[in-house]
Amino acid sequence: MNDRIPCADPVGVPCAAGIGLRTCHFREILGRRPKIGWVEVHSENFFGAGGQPRHWLERICEHYPVSLHGVGLSLGSAGPLDRDHLDRLTRLVRHIEPGLVSEHLSWSMAGQRHLNELLPLPYTDEALAVVCAHVDQVQDVLGRQILVENISRYLGYRQSTMTEPEFLAELVARSGCGLLLDVNNVYVSAHNLGFDARDYLEAIPAAAVAEIHLAGHARIGGMLVDTHGTRVADPVWELYAATIERLGARPTLIEWDNDIPPLAVLLGEAERAAGILEATDGIAA
Template identity: 50%
Template sequence: MEGHVKAVKDDYLGFGLGLRTDHFEEVLQGSPKVDWFEVISENFMVAGGKPRYYLQQVRERYPIVMHGVSMSLGSTDPLDMNYLKQLKALTDEIQPAWISDHLCWSQLGGINSHDLLPMPYTEEALKHIVSNIKQAQDFLGRQMLIENVSSYISYRESAMTEWEFYSAVVEEADCLMLLDINNIYVSARNHHFDAEQYLASINPQRVRQMHLAGHSDYGDYIIDTHDHPVVDSVWQLYAKAIQRFGPVSTMIERDDDIPALSELIGELDQARRISAEALTGLSVGSLVNG
């Protein structure tokens, strides 16, 4: 840092949480200290019913962003136009601040793996996923955010690093980044690369949102499980990301072993503190341990 706070971008939302069914009633009955909520798009791509009712009610009180897990942008299968039509209908109704999906593939030959599988980092794969992102953006009439995934395998054919591939995708597709800090940490540990080098390679102008989450550490490898609090090493990497990128809309994901809303808000307050102090130029160690 250079001793001054970086400017807040016009699209900055602050600090959010993933909206989960466990907390629907509490969110509506109170006014939790949350700036915005992220929803999993597929959970609400239904006509009417309780999920849609709750989403509409929350949308009246808070900004919403939509996060998809099924677009399978990297698959060699054609994009699922029925899926895109349902997604567009929900987007047009809810008018989220933005929508996102993943830098991955999840289905092949019409069979869905129900997992977010990494891409081979090749020129051929780059051109393919860029084409699909452009097609999706044109159909939806919106610029998308694309998220980096955690990975547990690598491809012999890869000709570039993940961060080189990711950066090239967003530039060529003219999309934005949902930078998952926990996923960077997980993949860096699993594949033995430098997470800070990853951050240093990213164009700050492309980063619109960050994810934070917990993982399961098995020693020789770690898995992105979203069932634990954020660990100190990920907080440290988050502080370094804020020092590089400035204020970025940040949310915490929790998808299993979901605690009380108050506990998640406490964790979100930690993100607020670390972000604010990172912007003042404090050392990373003092941010997490202070």
């Protein structure tokens, strides 16, 4: 079956390659204004109401489509969402009106304690109900769709009754959220948990994928770790090309958060992604 669909074309963020923008590159981006399709920032880094971070983000918004990517909402925690965190996100979203808003399929809060890490969920009916309720709440409060991203996993759970693609498909069907497909995370999790990455990509609800992430990983012991600290690995590029072949073009982001290289390296990686996007006939923008 050909699942290719026309580009979802989320408001403002084109089906082009973008980069994750970190503080060390703001000044250079604003000074040089390189040709990149869009940028993504971590929502929590702009929760402050003023000062240089907010000023820079506003200037960036004048020149590039922006996506807000959250890491701290803990959509998968049993119990209520942190309302203060959601309120701060809401204020930021209303202020800059980003093209996309995303969070993770993970948990990080247990009781009152935050582990501030993207931890894996058991894929059970109970977890699905929790994540659906939280996604519903976030989408209601924000008044817009959010995207939910698959994480890199180093562990699974015996009690899971669904695969991750089955869980994501149900989440999409019940909540109406979109998906942020991190191809590197699929590759890393497939290696660590022993499933086939291509089977995974065949099984995800293709039409819901509104954004793709690419990042580097490292091998530590017998495991692959999602370090965001190197170039995208060749097998991940191959998997990405196969993903685009199946889905058609999607907004694609190069993420790099540790040992951040010169901007030119990031732009080079984005150019490589753009080459793959442009080679498909689903290209837009």
